[in-house]
Amino acid sequence: MTQPEVSRWAAFTSDPDGGNPAGVVMNAGGLTEGQMLGIAQEVGFSETAFIRSWDPPSARFSTVSALTPMRSGR
Structure with a gap:
């Protein structure tokens, strides 16, 4: 399986390197x-x-x- 691209999005900031980081994976339907x-x-x-x-x-x-590193949530 090809590793999907993970984007880093930042919440609660206007600085892309700051805030609360979260990963976002688009097109994850096949995972x-x-x-x-x-x-x-x-x-x-x-x-x-x-x-x-x-x-x-x-x-x-x-x-x-x-998902968190420990479990999923929907």
């Missing part, structure tokens, strides 16, 4: 929960969001899984 958990553990941020499906024209997310 298993175990693979997502492994990526979240490797990234090491307190949260990593996996966009499993979305509608690009409307920019609406339809399925997002959020």
Whole structure:
């Protein structure tokens, strides 16, 4: 499996290197929960969001899984 690209997004700041960092993985629909958990553990941020499906024209997310390095939350 090719490792998906993980983007770093920062909350609560206007500085991209500051704030509360979170990982975001687009196009994660083909990943298993175990693979997502492994990526979240490797990234090491307190949260990593996996966009499993979305509608690009409307920019609406339809399925997002959020995982910490220890467990998943939906």
